[in-house]
Amino acid sequence: MKQNLKNQFRMGLLSNNFKKIGLAISILAIAAQISLIFISQNESKTQKEIIKTICSSIFTLGLFIFAFSKEKFEDEMIYFIRMRSMALTLLFVIITGILSPILYIVFNETPTIRETQGFATTVILQYIATFYLQKMIKS
Amino acid sequence: MKNSLKVERAKLNITQQELAEKINVSRQTINSIEAERYVPSTILAIKISNVFNTTVNSIFIIEEDD
Numbered sequence: 001m002k003q004n005l006k007n008q009f010r011m012g013l014l015s016n017n018f019k020k021i022g023l024a025i026s027i028l029a030i031a032a033q034i035s036l037i038f039i040s041q042n043e044s045k046t047q048k049e050i051i052k053t054i055c056s057s058i059f060t061l062g063l064f065i066f067a068f069s070k071e072k073f074e075d076e077m078i079y080f081i082r083m084r085s086m087a088l089t090l091l092f093v094i095i096t097g098i099l100s101p102i103l104y105i106v107f108n109e110t111p112t113i114r115e116t117q118g119f120a121t122t123v124i125l126q127y128i129a130t131f132y133l134q135k136m137i138k139s
Numbered sequence: 140m141k142n143s144l145k146v147e148r149a150k151l152n153i154t155q156q157e158l159a160e161k162i163n164v165s166r167q168t169i170n171s172i173e174a175e176r177y178v179p180s181t182i183l184a185i186k187i188s189n190v191f192n193t194t195v196n197s198i199f200i201i202e203e204d205d
Contacts (some may be wrong), residue, residue, distance in 0.1 A: 075163070075165055076164070076179070076180050076183060077164070077168040077177050138167070139168075139170055139171055
């Protein structure tokens with residue numbers, strides 16, 4: 001079957017405009033979380049925790065949209081950098097997956113929802129950092 | 140892998156940006172190839188050689204450790 005270069009590098013990424021949308025969502029989520037400290041004095045602790053969790057999820061979603069949007073110029077070098085960043089992120093996930101249960105046993109703790117959420121955010125942040133760092137080094 | 144892209148570009152008197160536009164990649168990609176930080180795919184190497192009207196082998200030179 002004939003395969004052209006464009007199809008070979010197709011990854012099903014969002015268009016470049018989504019980068020701004022993702023970033024805006026993340027910034028708004030952070031702003032909402034910060035404003036929560038000053039606004040919701042009357043809210044109960046549980047309500048605050050729910051709002052915090054929702055804000056964190058929206059922040060992570062924004063980062064996810066940002067990370068998986070196309071660059072302005074999506075060529076084969078970007079594809080190569082993206083693949084390498086994904087491989088390094090996968091390595092990070094596996095190492096964390098191996099080490100964290102041991103650490104939970106050692107410190108006699110159980111993972112909370114916030115920690116799981118934090119892990120997802122860390123993974124995406126790690127991918128974004130690796131991607132842009134490699135892009136900076138290459139060009 | 141060594142390459143003589145910079146020399147070929149100088150012969151034709153074209154900038155990295157102009158070459159990038161001709162073969163539909165970013166200027167950063169051309170810069171990385173010239174600095175030997177990135178080895179292009181076969182298709183890109185052929186596209187580059189077509190711009191300079193020469194063969195891939197005369198621009199990209201394979202080394203022993205490649």
